[in-house]
Amino acid sequence: MTLAAFEITSTYYLVLAAMIFTIGSVGVLTRRNVLVMFMCVELMLNAVNLSFVAFARALDDITGQVIVFFVLVVAAAEVAVGLAIIVAIFRRRRHATADDLQALKG
Amino acid sequence: MNARDVLDYVGIIPLLPLFGAALLLIFGRRIGEPIAGWIATGLMALAFVGSLVALFALLDLPSETRLQVNQIFTWIPAGSFSVHVGTQADPLSITWLLLVTGVGTLIHLYSIGYMHGDPLFSRFFAYLNLFAASMLILVIADNLLLTFLGWEGVGLCSYLLISFWYQRNDAAVAGKKAFVTNRVGDVGFLLAMFLIIATYGSLEYTAMSPAAHVISTGTCTAIALLLMVGAMGKSAQIPLHVWLTDAMEGPTPVSALIHAATMVTAGVFLMCRAFPFLEASSSASTVVMWVGAITALLAGTVAVMQPDIKRALAYSTISQLGYMFLAVGIGAYTAAVFMVLCHAFYKGCLFLGAGSVIHGNGDNQDMRIMGRYRKFLPVTAFAMVIAWLSIAGIPPFSGFWAKDEILVDAYTNHDYGVWIVGTIAALITAVYMTRLIFLTFYGNARFERADSFEAVPVVSGGSDEGTVHAGTDEVGEAHEYDPDDPFVDTPTVRFGEPPRPGRLHGHSPHESPAIMLLPIVVLALCAAFAGLLNLPIGNLDFLARFLEPVFHGVKEADPSTTQELTAEGLSVLMAMTGLAIAVLIYKRGLRTPAEDPVVDKTRPVSTLMGHAYYWDEGISAFVGGPGEKSGSWLDRVFDQKIIDGAVNGTAALVQWGSRVASRVQDGFVRRYALGILLGTVAIVLFVLLWAGR
Numbered sequence: 116m117t118l119a120a121f122e123i124t125s126t127y128y129l130v131l132a133a134m135i136f137t138i139g140s141v142g143v144l145t146r147r148n149v150l151v152m153f154m155c156v157e158l159m160l161n162a163v164n165l166s167f168v169a170f171a172r173a174l175d176d177i178t179g180q181v182i183v184f185f186v187l188v189v190a191a192a193e194v195a196v197g198l199a200i201i202v203a204i205f206r207r208r209r210h211a212t213a214d215d216l217q218a219l220k221g
Numbered sequence: 222m223n224a225r226d227v228l229d230y231v232g233i234i235p236l237l238p239l240f241g242a243a244l245l246l247i248f249g250r251r252i253g254e255p256i257a258g259w260i261a262t263g264l265m266a267l268a269f270v271g272s273l274v275a276l277f278a279l280l281d282l283p284s285e286t287r288l289q290v291n292q293i294f295t296w297i298p299a300g301s302f303s304v305h306v307g308t309q310a311d312p313l314s315i316t317w318l319l320l321v322t323g324v325g326t327l328i329h330l331y332s333i334g335y336m337h338g339d340p341l342f343s344r345f346f347a348y349l350n351l352f353a354a355s356m357l358i359l360v361i362a363d364n365l366l367l368t369f370l371g372w373e374g375v376g377l378c379s380y381l382l383i384s385f386w387y388q389r390n391d392a393a394v395a396g397k398k399a400f401v402t403n404r405v406g407d408v409g410f411l412l413a414m415f416l417i418i419a420t421y422g423s424l425e426y427t428a429m430s431p432a433a434h435v436i437s438t439g440t441c442t443a444i445a446l447l448l449m450v451g452a453m454g455k456s457a458q459i460p461l462h463v464w465l466t467d468a469m470e471g472p473t474p475v476s477a478l479i480h481a482a483t484m485v486t487a488g489v490f491l492m493c494r495a496f497p498f499l500e501a502s503s504s505a506s507t508v509v510m511w512v513g514a515i516t517a518l519l520a521g522t523v524a525v526m527q528p529d530i531k532r533a534l535a536y537s538t539i540s541q542l543g544y545m546f547l548a549v550g551i552g553a554y555t556a557a558v559f560m561v562l563c564h565a566f567y568k569g570c571l572f573l574g575a576g577s578v579i580h581g582n583g584d585n586q587d588m589r590i591m592g593r594y595r596k597f598l599p600v601t602a603f604a605m606v607i608a609w610l611s612i613a614g615i616p617p618f619s620g621f622w623a624k625d626e627i628l629v630d631a632y633t634n635h636d637y638g639v640w641i642v643g644t645i646a647a648l649i650t651a652v653y654m655t656r657l658i659f660l661t662f663y664g665n666a667r668f669e670r671a672d673s674f675e676a677v678p679v680v681s682g683g684s685d686e687g688t689v690h691a692g693t694d695e696v697g698e699a700h701e702y703d704p705d706d707p708f709v710d711t712p713t714v715r716f717g718e719p720p721r722p723g724r725l726h727g728h729s730p731h732e733s734p735a736i737m738l739l740p741i742v743v744l745a746l747c748a749a750f751a752g753l754l755n756l757p758i759g760n761l762d763f764l765a766r767f768l769e770p771v772f773h774g775v776k777e778a779d780p781s782t783t784q785e786l787t788a789e790g791l792s793v794l795m796a797m798t799g800l801a802i803a804v805l806i807y808k809r810g811l812r813t814p815a816e817d818p819v820v821d822k823t824r825p826v827s828t829l830m831g832h833a834y835y836w837d838e839g840i841s842a843f844v845g846g847p848g849e850k851s852g853s854w855l856d857r858v859f860d861q862k863i864i865d866g867a868v869n870g871t872a873a874l875v876q877w878g879s880r881v882a883s884r885v886q887d888g889f890v891r892r893y894a895l896g897i898l899l900g901t902v903a904i905v906l907f908v909l910l911w912a913g914r
Contacts, residue, residue, distance in 0.1 A: 143894050152890075217888025 128169035136162035147212035149201055160190050227278035228289035228310040234271045234318060235357035237264045242351035249343030257343035258333035261350045265329050268357070269322035276315050287312055287770050290363050290427060297366075302422055309363035309426055313771045316558060316764075317360035317490055324482045324565050325353050327740035331573050332474040334737035335580060345385060349478070352378035356483050360490060364424040365414050368491070372410065372455065375484045376403045382479060383471040391711040395467035402464040406454015410491075413447035416440070426494055430773070433497035445498040445505035448491060449512070456488025456542045459516045463837055465539055469531040470713060473576030476531060481538050481572050482565035489542070489561055492549045496772060499549065510550025514639040514646075517543030519834065521649035525656065526820055526831035529586045529714040530575045533657050536833075537612070538568055540646060544627055547639055553630035554772045555755070555765045556623070562764075563623040563751045567608040570744035574605035577733040577741060578661060579712070582668070583724030587714045588657065589814040590723050593666035597730040600738045602662045604745035609658045611748040613651040614796040619751035621796075625789045626757060632788040633780040640788070647792045651799030656807055656819070664810020668723050668730065716831030720814035757785070 135158055142155030164183045171179025204216070241264040245257050252260065279287050292307035329349060336345050355374025362368040376399075384396030417424060420440055421432045433441055452458070457465035468480045479485070492499065492509065499506050517540045524536035541564050548557035579586055581598055595602035611618035614625065624647060631640040714721055732738070755764035780788075806818055820827045832838065 140894075140898060144891055144898070147891075213890045216890060 125169045125173040129166055132162045132166040132169065134162075135159075135165065147214055149204065149213050149216075152213055153197055153201065157190065157194070160186060224278040224281040225289050228275060229291040229308075231271075231275050231289075231310045231318075231361060232291070232293060232308045234268050234275070234322070235354045235361060237268045237271070237354075238350040238357065239354035240264065242347050242354060245343050245347035245350065249347055252343055254337070254342040255333055257346050258329070258336070261346035262326060262329040262333065264350065265322060265326040265353060268353070269319070269326050272315065272318040272322045275310060276319060279310060279312065279315055284766070285770055288427075290425075292363070302418065304364060304366050304424060306367060307363040307425075308361045310361070311771055312767045313490075313493060313558070314360050316562070316768070317486075318357065320562060320565055321353060321356050321360065321483050324569050324744070325349075325356075325478060327743055328474050328478040328482070328569065328573065331477075331576070331737050331740040332472075334734050335474050335576055336472065341385070345382075345472070348378055348381050348385070349474075352382065352479060352484070356487070359487055363426060365417065365426070366424050368494075369410060369414070372451075372487060372491075373407070375479070375487065376400065376407075376455075379403075379468070379479050379484060382475040383468045385471055385475070389470070389711055391467075391713060392470040395464075395470040399464035399468050402461055403454045406451045406461055409447045409450025409454070411451075413444050413451065416444050416447065420444075429495065430497040433501040438502055441498045442502040442505045445495060445502050446508060448495045448498070449505070449509055452488030452491045452546075453512065454488075455491075456485050456546070457539050458488070458512050458542065458546055459519060459539075460836070462516065462520065462539050463840065466532050466535040466833070469529070469535050470711070473531065473572060473579060476535070477569050477572035477576065480535065481568040485538065485542055486545070486561045486565070489545045489549060489557055492546070493554050493558060493772075496549075496554055496775065500552070500775060506550050506552065508550070510547055510636065510639050513543045513546025513548070513550055514642040515543070516540065517547060517646040518642050518649070521646050521653060522830045523833045524653040525649065526716055526827050528589050528716065528718070528720070528817070530578065530588050530591075530657060530661065531572075531586055532713065532715075533588070533653060534568070534571055534575055537571075537650070537653060538564075540650065541568065541612070544624060544643065544646070547631070547643055548627040551627075551631050551634050551636050551639065551778075552775060553627055553778060554775060555768050556626040556630055558768060559626060559755045559764055560623040562754065563611070563619040563748070566744050566751050567611040567618075567620055567748035570604055570608040570741055570748050571612070573737070573741045573744065574601050574608065577601040577737055578730075580733050580737070581730040583726075584712055585721055585724050586712050587721040587814075588660040589720045589811060589817065590667050591661045591730075592664045592668065592810045593662070594730055595662040596666075598662075598732045600732060601741060604738075604741045605658060605662070607745040608748050609654050613654050613800055614647055614792060615800070616793060617752060619748050621793070622752035622755060622757070625792055626755070628792050629757075629780050629785050629788040630778040633778040633784050644788075644792050644795050648795040648799040651796040652803045655800050655803030659804065659807035660810065664807060667811060667814050668725060670814075717828075 139155045139158030139162060142158065143152050146152055146155065164186055167179040167183050167186075171177065171183075208215070238261075241261050245252065245261060249257055279289075289310045290307060291310075292305040294306055295303055296306045297304040329346070332345065332349065336342050339345065352375055355371045355378060357371070359368050359371025359375060362371060380396045380400040383399050384393050386392045387396075414424060417432075420436050421428070423432070450461075454461045465480055465485065469476055471480075499509065520536045520539035520543060524533050524540060527533040527536060541560070545557045545560050545564070548554070548560060575586075578591070578594060578598060578601060581601075582591065582594075607618065611620040614621045616622075624643075628640060628643050628647070631637075631643060753761075755762050811817060820831065829835070
């Protein structure tokens, strides 16, 4: 088996993206630390980005790459807002986990 | 520009007073007296000139083609049904245009003198102009809905102007009464429009005549009767007449313009426009005819007893409007329009004259303390005497020609019932008008002693809380206008009240300024000569020939000379008799203001008539008694239990549901995330497994 025969198809990228997405979503569901949950959300976003780019390459369509830029911009804005909220939470209570944030429950 | 192009621009005429109303409402205070009045009058005069141009343009066309409809824009497009804003220039609308703008201009001019010194001078003219604009829209419209717009506009202006001196409780109440009573009639108008839309789907006037031939007689009857209910409200026919006499609380020019000359004839206009339905349904015509006849008779008997000069004229107006309805009912539409014109002249003159008398008499309307005023108000007396002879039906004045045409037509059509009622009403008309003129202008001068009356506070008859503070003012304060005083005394004198103390304080009554006398005299001359418009001799029936294309297909009454002479001779005889009776009774005036021989000698009939057959009191008693009881029962049982129960029950159900549903939101963020994930998976599975197939 030579290295040249080992061709990397878009399937590999999609499998990788699915794995990253799963890791992210499991992280969001299981971890209690707000900061870690936040990072997991970023993982999920980037998994989606990866699949977009993979499709754009496979289908020879620039649209997927354009969408990735949008996602990046939105994610950056989200990071700015989200981190500000997290900092505010940590200032108010020292050992806050996501499960304790129940002020708005019905 | 040919005649038809000119008639397309007839819509500009209502815009002139509308512009005036907007201008005066916004800048009125800054413009002030008397410029505001002159602006309003000038715009009305311009509108009159425009109406004259329209008349000549119309006369330029051959008689049979005198109809020009101009659809300006689509107002309500709703599928296959649509309503345009458009104008219809034909002999009928042009006649009314000339009437409204002509008489309107004169009354605007008069108001400049009458409203002199009023703190709301410019607002008064804004309302007058707004009224004129609404009335012109009403008559120039090419469909029922646009007419209804004007119809409601004149109703609004009527309300605003009746309650113009809103500081007086009676005036405020009277305005509300007029508004509410007219809404009762408007229900009929609205239902008629609904029925027309449901039956043949076009509100345009030009569609009426073809439709009336197609649809069933029953539907025609229903449409005609519903329109009649609307017309009854506006034209104060029994039983919806109650608002018109209370409307006398408004300034006198308003009574002349709105409640005598123009707005109250809108009902007659509507019936003339809807004549195809009346022609198609003889039963509806019969109802209209009898409503008019009964109103003419009963309102006349009430007018005989009134001590208040304006209230007597108001009942007279109701009676005369009854004649117009009678004419419409017997199919004599031209006679009805002729009556409207003549009535506008003589009743406008009488009201303006009454205003002049009241003005010169220290705002006192009680005829019992007047007498011999021809010495002090010679011009007013001269004009009112002409108008009196006219309305009483004495040849050759206009009232004779108008009334007798109606009576002759009734006789020729073999409607003997209404003919007899109308002839008796003619006698009563002569009686009450002669009484009014003699009490005011002839006989003994009672005002000289009137100043020394004891001031007796009296309770007014109609409204339950309006305590009248007659004569409680100190000498010299009677004319003071205090807007903060809620008990500014009411000028209206109801039947049964003791005579009002004079407010001249030793002076004599005085004649009004020239600006008020000019319109009175012009209207008196019109009242004298308006008969020339429609002489029933040879080819001189100009109005009938002018209106002929409008009422196309209406069977003309063609009285033989014998029939004509019988009916006319009898009604003139009746008028002369009535006049002679009243002259004999009131020649020397009243011995004392508290004694009115007719009222005193015919009790208890006079009490019944003086209180207008207790109709008003009956309504009050009914609404205040069983009406209020059933209302409060409905409130307790239906409203609170059923309506409120349903609303509160719905609210309680929603509350319970939300309490249950809110448990889902438990604040456990990771469960939300799981929910989102599971939801996404479910959607993806659905798309892949079901929707994709």
